[in-house]
Amino acid sequence: MKNKALLVLVSFIFFTNNLFAQGCSMCKAVAETSVAGGNSQGSGLNAGILYIMVFPYILIGVGFYFWQRHRKQLQKEQES
Numbered sequence: 001m002k003n004k005a006l007l008v009l010v011s012f013i014f015f016t017n018n019l020f021a022q023g024c025s026m027c028k029a030v031a032e033t034s035v036a037g038g039n040s041q042g043s044g045l046n047a048g049i050l051y052i053m054v055f056p057y058i059l060i061g062v063g064f065y066f067w068q069r070h071r072k073q074l075q076k077e078q079e080s
Contacts, residue, residue: 031045 027045
């Protein structure tokens with residue numbers, strides 16, 4: 001189980017560069033015209049969207065970790 005979780009985590013870390021966030025249509029149009037005009041702000045906008053998108057998953061993962069740790073402590077107390 002731990003090996004599968006580690007494999008999924010590593011694959012998310014190494015393959016996130018291939019993902020492209022789907023923002024609103026106005027943001028997408030502005031980013032595309034910005035890149036076409038020679039600016040690099042469009043790619044920065046996309047990176048920012050991906051950065052913000054990661055935080056809910058991190059929070060859920062941390063919450064699950066503490067819940068699991070608490071549950072194991074309760075099981076040890078019940079066994080003793």
